[in-house]
Amino acid sequence: MTSPVYQTVIVGGGFTGLFTALHLAHEHYPRSVILIDKNERFCFKPLLYEYFDGEMNAFQVVPRFSELLKGSGVIFIQDAVQSIDLHQKEVKLASGNSYNYSNLVLALGSVTGYHHVEGAKEHAFPFWTQADAIALDRHLRDCLQQAIQTKDPEQRRKLLTVVVVGGGASGVEMAATLADFLPRWYGSLGGKIWEIRVVIIHHGQVILEGDINDSLRPIAEKELQKRTVPIEIFTEAETTSVHPHEIEYKINNQVKKLPTSTTIWTAGTSIHPLIKDLPISQENRDEHDRPLVTRALQLLEFPEVFAGGDCAGVQDKSLPPTAQVAYQQGSDIARNLKALALEEKLKPSKVNIRGTLLKLGINDAAANLFNTLEVVGEPAHLIRQGTYLTLLPTPIHDFKATTEWLDENIFHHHLPFKMFFKKMCKYWHRLKLQF
Known part of the structure; x- marks a missing residue:
């Protein structure tokens, strides 16, 4: 007789998985507890732009899992x-x-959604990981180097x-970053x-439409025009195809072409293939095909399995796909896993x-x-x-990264903000467990 496996x-290893x-x-x-991720490093995605443009270093934004989990x-x-295999309770690599597991946590997040746009996957740059940031950095530097050498104005x-x-938020943040540091x-x-x-190029009528940052749209629209080079915004424009040196889009039922050597794709996400393939009935999935979970974040058909972040939808509740949601769900999943192990009552997840x-x-x-x-x-x-730095995983990493940032950005370069920073510390303390 095989002994039961008691391991989670x-x-x-995104926000939900790592923080669980x-x-x-x-x-x-x-x-x-076993944590499985294909990458060597955790990626603190809200700060990936800072890593990309050189404002922050790899230690702060993409630390190694081995360092974060040490001890x-x-x-x-x-x-x-x-x-x-949810029936056999087995994960194959x-x-x-x-x-094999007694409990499983699904924290695979989502993947870039290209929405069947011709050439998008092949020719557009995604921006999800450290590798994406490095690839885009190299490409842009190469483009600028070629531009300075060519005498052909069209090229x-x-x-x-x-x-x-x-x-959306990712597109706005990317465009704003580019418009400052490319010049x-x-x-x-x-x-x-x-x-x-x-x-x-945005398909909606306005930027940030339906986004959690919707209330900041008026500010964003003004600030995008104040960048080192003002940002052009084409709304109600549907991207129809992406080519190595050109992008096609449809606006007012007319197909237009825009010559470009760089297309960056931030137009939404899709369900992770592994989550899509799970044996979960359609009635227990949401409108995005994600499996539904209870308020305690358990799969409806497999209560020994928990899920959070972008790869699951909570029954009768709509939550934005943000770091603060995934971070808090990781904490709630951990609390309920311990309750299960101790045969205590599970509690509903409360995201603020x-x-x-x-x-x-x-x-x-x-x-x-x-x-x-x-x-x-x-x-x-x-x-x-x-x-965000106060939320970096583990107290030691949090302390090192935050003190480095304070020295660089507050006390070394921004002395007038000393008093402002002290006043904001109380806000950061309140925000720490929310974002």
């Missing part, structure tokens, strides 16, 4: 998940290894035009910075949305705190970075 397997593991370690969970007792496996215009597809790069090469062109933070360029942002206070410009930038 977490697939996916860390909270289990902190709460002295009585069962072994926690959590076993980290760097491998790709090949299949998940690309390496050929497999793990130079194409090389210096960057198109961001999608006017710096090009100017340092001796180029004319006004030749840089950054364009947002305490405002929004939107990057609007280098040293610029907008913040809506507690839905009562709006802050704009450099103060909002400091709030945003300081808030």
Whole structure:
């Protein structure tokens, strides 16, 4: 007779997965915990723009899982998940290894959604991981270097035009970042910075439509025009195809072509293939085909399985796909896993949305705190970075990263903000467990 397996397997090392593991370690969970992710490093996605443009370093934004989990007792496996068998309670990996579980946590997030647009997957740059940021960085630097050397004005215009597809929060933050630091790069090469062109192509009537940052739209629209080069915004424009040196879009029923050497795709997400393939009936999935979970974050048909973040929908409740939601759900899953192990009653997950933070360029942002206070410009930038840094995993990493940031951004370069920072510390303390 085979002995029962008492271990929890977490697939996916994003916010939900990593914070579930860390909270289990902190709460002295009585069962072994295995965290599986294909990447070596955790990616703190809200700050990936800062890593991309050089405002923050790899230690702060993309720390190694081995460092974050050191001394926690959590076993980290760097491998790709090949299949998940909910009936046999088994996770199979690309390496050929497999793990049985007594409890499973699905934290795979979502994937870039190309929505069947011709050439988008092949020719547009996604922006999800450290590898994506590095690839885009190299490509853009190469484009600027070619532009400074070419004498053909049309070729130079194409090389210096960057198109961001999608006017949600990711598209707005990406475009704002590009419109500030690309001119710096090009100017340092001796180029004319006004030749840089950054364009947002958005299918909706307005940017940030239906987004959690919707209330910040008026601020965002103004700030996007204040960048080093103003950002062009094409609304009610449907991208129809992406080519290596051109993007096609439809506006007012007319197909137009825009020459560009760089297309960045931020136009939504799709369900992770592994989540899509789970044996879960359609009536227990939401409108995005994600499996529904109870208020305690358990799958309806498989209560030993928990799910959170982008890869699941909570019954009768709509939550935005943001870091603050995934972070809090990780904590709630850990609490309920421990309750199960101790045969205690499970509690419903309670997610508190305490405002929004939107990057609007280098040293610029907008913040809506507690839905009562709006802050704009450099103060909002400091709030945003300081808030996120207090959420970086593990106390040691949190302390190191935050003190490095304080020295660089407050006490070294921004002495007038010392008093402002002290006043905002109380806000960060309240935000710490919310974002």
